[in-house]
Amino acid sequence: GAGVSQSPRYKVAKRGQDVALRCDPISGHVSLFWYQQALGQGPEFLTYFQNEAQLDKSGLPSDRFFAERPEGSVSTLKIQRTQQEDSAVYLCASSVGAGGLEQYFGPGTRLTVT
Amino acid sequence: GESVGLHLPTLSVQEGDNSIINCAYSNSASDYFIWYKQESGKGPQFIIDIRSNMDKRQGQRVTVLLNKTVKHLSLQIAATQPGDSAVYFCAEMEFGGADGLTFGKGTHLIIQP
Numbered sequence: 001g002a003g004v005s006q007s008p009r010y011k012v013a014k015r016g017q018d019v020a021l022r023c024d025p026i027s028g029h030v031s032l033f034w035y036q037q038a039l040g041q042g043p044e045f046l047t048y049f050q051n052e053a054q055l056d057k058s059g060l061p062s063d064r065f066f067a068e069r070p071e072g073s074v075s076t077l078k079i080q081r082t083q084q085e086d087s088a089v090y091l092c093a094s095s096v097g098a099g100g101l102e103q104y105f106g107p108g109t110r111l112t113v114t
Numbered sequence: 115g116e117s118v119g120l121h122l123p124t125l126s127v128q129e130g131d132n133s134i135i136n137c138a139y140s141n142s143a144s145d146y147f148i149w150y151k152q153e154s155g156k157g158p159q160f161i162i163d164i165r166s167n168m169d170k171r172q173g174q175r176v177t178v179l180l181n182k183t184v185k186h187l188s189l190q191i192a193a194t195q196p197g198d199s200a201v202y203f204c205a206e207m208e209f210g211g212a213d214g215l216t217f218g219k220g221t222h223l224i225i226q227p
Contacts, residue, residue, distance in 0.1 A: 045214025105157035
């Protein structure tokens with residue numbers, strides 16, 4: 001079956017631009033997670049949705065980061081006024097139930113801010 | 115703060131040998147652990163998970179061992195193949211705590227022909 005998909009796969013933005021990253025989770029998966037992965041590091045948690053409700057956004061690094069999942073399926077991570085330190089791979093994961101067991105990841109979006 | 119870490123950044127093994135990748139964690143309240151495999155340019159791929167009420171779980175060619183006494187997790191890969199070359203991450207979660215997984219830095223497994 002189809003896995004988690006993300007688009008675009010690569011994004012280059014000039015410093016100060018806004019970007020929007022899309023995640024299509026596995027159909028029917030209740031939970032959706034966003035992670036940020038710096039080069040050579042493990043992913044770091046950003047935010048968690050259970051259906052359309054954003055239950056945890058404690059990992060978002062600043063108020064320039066915003067995520068939504070309005071209909072409980074597709075999610076968008078938006079970064080306003082991008083900075084060079086935002087350059088990273090942004091990963092989306094979904095799991096079938098609540099709580100985050102067995103999270104399946106998408107391929108990620110590599111964001112480069114110049 | 116509490117974190118999950120790995121003992122070795124790089125592990126080199128001969129094709130056909132068994133591989134053992136280790137992970138130390140510091141959060142004694144962790145309830146759930148996962149091993150992921152990540153190939154270059156791809157997202158982490160789920161390998162196997164284990165809950166804290168277990169000390170061993172087996173999958174296809176892989177075994178995860180959990181030692182809660184010393185807060186140690188390991189991934190054993192039997193008969194290592196070239197396709198096993200990747201970075202391996204352990205991750206942990208505390209039920210009722212933060213909602214996301216906490217990842218270690220990863221071990222790069224290199225398969226020698």
